[in-house]
Amino acid sequence: MIRKDLPFSLSEYERRLARTRVAMEAAGLDALVVTDPSNMAWLTGYDGWSFYVHQGVIVTKDGDPRWWGRAMDAEGALRTVWMADDHVHGYDDGFVQSIERHPMQDLALRLAELGLERARIGVEMENYYYSAKAHAVLTEALPHARFDDATALVNWQRSVKSDEELVFMRRAARISEAIIDGLVERTAAGVPKNEVVAEAWRDAILGADGHWGDYPAIVPMLPSGADAAAPHLTWDGREFAGGEATFFEIAGCYRRYHAPLCRTIFLGRPPSDILRAEAALVAGLEAGLDAARAGNTAGDVAEAMNLALARAGIERKGRCGYAIGLSYPPDWGERTVSLRPEDRTVLMPGMTFHFMPGLWMRDWGLEITESIVIREDGPAETLCNRPRKMFVKEHEQAVPRPFDIGGPDRVSDRVVGFEPGDDGLSGGPADEPRRQN
Secondary structure (H helix, E strand, C coil): CCHHHHHHHHCHHHHHHHHHHHHHHCCCCCCCEEHHHHHHHHHHHCCCCCCCCCCEEEEECCCCCCCEHHHHHHHHHHHHCCCCCCHHEECHHHHCCCCCCCCCHHHHHHHCCCCCCCEEEEEECCCCCCCCCHHHHHHHCCCCCCEECCCHHHHCCCCECCCCHHHHHHHHHHHHHHHHHHHHHHHCCCHHHHHHHHHHHHHHHHHHECCCCCCCCCCCCCCCCHHHHHCCCCCCCEEECCCEEEEEEEEEEECCCEEEEECCCCECCHHHHHHHHHHHHHHHHHCCCCEEEEEEECHHHHHHHHHHHHHHEEEEEECCCECEECCCCCCEEEEEECCCCCCCCCCCCCCEEEEEEECCCCCCCCCCEEEEEECCCCEEEEECCCCCCCCECCCHHHHHHCCCCCCCCCCCEEEECCCCCCCCCCCCHHHHHHCCC
């Protein structure tokens, strides 16, 4: 008998399935084909690097879900899903990357065998893993079925985390802390970026507090100096340089659950405009955390943060966070709630977010972020416990090049009212104690 190492209790999976079926009924669906690997894992426990081929979970009005995918990956499903073995179905390898036939033809046969050839079936159309070709083939193979867009139907059921899930996210947070500690220690002028990232990967996989680390859904981001105007650049072999800020966007991951954390490291003595931006950003984080309370909305968090930034002369546009939890590449977000003024989603206890109001200017960037949990009472809990500030290593001396933050506005962010060379900032919110969990 195959040993299964289920991450959660059967009652937890039953809770998730029940929530999904309530949403299906509200949408008028007879069945749901789930192809997002995060949703597949959340519903069944399936965990494997097989999302580059077509696969999915079939949920009907009753009975256990059915896993469907490549035959060789069915072996992984037998070892990871909670359902009985006869609820695992594999298709022949001849379907894989073929120009003559398509895996969705096999899926159509499975759906017909379940009596769904004339059913109303939901599919996740806005999904990295469900292609236009897949949809065309599936609808052609089942011409009498009705296919409805069920994008994010399961994602929204994941919004409020159970106590079991929060245990995993707190373990991920301990790993995030270990990664950041290593980055602060090792980042220095003259050290190649790839060497520092190699050690960060080691910290991520070794884990923390006796819990191993999983691979995160996004690789480390670490642009420096003027490159930090672009938020999604990864590493190369260039050396860190004095007189530059580098922000690090990373996430510890435990059994697919993430706790993203961003911190900025400045090598040398920071110019006053970046110090002032740091203080304003920390004040914005504090204001947003205080607004992140059950009963408030996602927009309230963004508005509180924006108001604090505005007091410092910073106008920031765009969202400043998003829901997080279980995820697979290429993104650790849940693609549901966004922390932005127009999102009026009511916050509920157990919701989890990456609160990340980064500043990406013309010649520099700054990120200080927190992963948070909405509590029953009071302001949000921060999952990680590291100083909420820019880390400065003044011994890495270099003459900073001039930072011009008064140039042409960026589309998403604008800083106003800062005068380079003004040393009016000393201490301030960046030196205040962090919110205790």
